[in-house]
Amino acid sequence: DAMVIQNPRYQVTQFGKPVTLSCSQTLNHNVMYWYQQKSSQAPKLLFHYYDKDFNNEADTPDNFQSRRPNTSFCFLDIRSPGLGDAAMYLCATSRAAAGDGSTDTQYFGPGTRLTVL
Amino acid sequence: AQKITQTQPGMFVQEKEAVTLDCTYDTSDPSYGLFWYKQPSSGEMIFLIYQGSYDQQNATEGRYSLNFQKARKSANLVISASQLGDSAMYFCAMREGAFSGGYNKLIFGAGTRLAVHP
Numbered sequence: 348d349a350m351v352i353q354n355p356r357y358q359v360t361q362f363g364k365p366v367t368l369s370c371s372q373t374l375n376h377n378v379m380y381w382y383q384q385k386s387s388q389a390p391k392l393l394f395h396y397y398d399k400d401f402n403n404e405a406d407t408p409d410n411f412q413s414r415r416p417n418t419s420f421c422f423l424d425i426r427s428p429g430l431g432d433a434a435m436y437l438c439a440t441s442r443a444a445a446g447d448g449s450t451d452t453q454y455f456g457p458g459t460r461l462t463v464l
Numbered sequence: 465a466q467k468i469t470q471t472q473p474g475m476f477v478q479e480k481e482a483v484t485l486d487c488t489y490d491t492s493d494p495s496y497g498l499f500w501y502k503q504p505s506s507g508e509m510i511f512l513i514y515q516g517s518y519d520q521q522n523a524t525e526g527r528y529s530l531n532f533q534k535a536r537k538s539a540n541l542v543i544s545a546s547q548l549g550d551s552a553m554y555f556c557a558m559r560e561g562a563f564s565g566g567y568n569k570l571i572f573g574a575g576t577r578l579a580v581h582p
Contacts, residue, residue: 377566378566378567378568387575388574389555389572389573389574389575390509390555390572392569392570395567397566397567402567435507437507437509439509441568443566443567450497450514450516450563451497451559451563451568452499452511452514453499453511453568453570454511455501455508455509455510455511456508457506457507457508458507458508458509460507
């Protein structure tokens with residue numbers, strides 16, 4: 348089955364120690380997104396890639412970076428995690444095509460729950 | 465102003481009964497898309513149903529249907545014959561503007577937590 352995969356599902360890191368979260372997809376979608384979701388809140392978009400073009404949200408801290416080495420993979424790097432960065436991180440993908448009856452539904456992975464000690 | 469409003473922080477329903485989760489939206493763009501997602505306690509956001517602003521009929525997907533009232537700017541999710549596995553957080557989301565191919569920024573509501581009781 349085509350899907351969005353995130354690894355690891357749970358990540359524990361120390362305050363200030365860099366951490367990388369990974370996302371892969373078999374849907375062959377052009378667009379990949381990273382969201383941060385804190386407890387009992389809606390997901391908050393951090394940035395997205397449209398093919399190789401990176402697009403940062405205006406209020407995303409510089410502490411958050413991303414890489415997309417190819418269509419299938421996308422990484423979220425947190426350079427110096429703080430206690431406030433503890434959250435669920437969700438990766439999503441969508442098609443970048445129109446006129447063929449498709450929709451732009453975002454499909455999400457299972458998420459990585461980050462704990463910062 | 466809130467673009468997506470989900471006024472019910474929590475809902476309870478008896479197993480096998482139907483339940484309606486409310487969602488109202490605010491946009492001046494004639495083209496938009498509305499999405500509902502389910503998020504169980506495991507954390508994954510599961511896509512349920514989509515309604516385009518120009519779709520003539522209400523969307524349905526199995527036990528899920530969308531009660532789309534364009535003039536009222538509401539897009540309520542109806543779950544028929546609730547099951548215990550339906551217990552989760554439900555998010556309504558909107559994409560403003562037509563899907564022209566490319567980036568899709570979703571505006572999420574605050575969510576409604578549904579509990580299904582046996």
